[in-house]
Amino acid sequence: MTLHHTLGRYDIAAQEDRSAPRTKLAIPAQLRASGARAFQTVVNDLSLSGFSATAITRMHPGTVCWLTLPGLEALQAEVVWWENNLCGCAFSNLLSPIVHDSILARYREGG
Secondary structure (H helix, E strand, C coil): CCHHHHHHHHHHHHHCCCCCCCEEEEEEEEEEECCCCCEEEEEEEECCCEEEEECCCCCCCCCEEEEECCCCCCEEEEEEEEECCEEEEEECCCCCHHHHHHHHHHHHCCC
């Protein structure tokens, strides 16, 4: 295993840091898998590194997708898991703490 390969695996693990604080929410959003049409979803939890959301259609781990939250540009992510109509995704780039806090403030106040 090369050093470059090891660093790549480390980067992936860091993006889906399961210790990142997750906040339970219910945010209406759109989710679109690469090559597919967008569908309505609800984001159930959100952290700086990722989110979980409803996904009635099966989404396969490794699939690139885009999450569009109200008032924000689409955020690129990768599907990590799908089970019982829920998917967990890791953002391609960590969410800015300012954006994260703004989303939490908006939806804690009833959106």
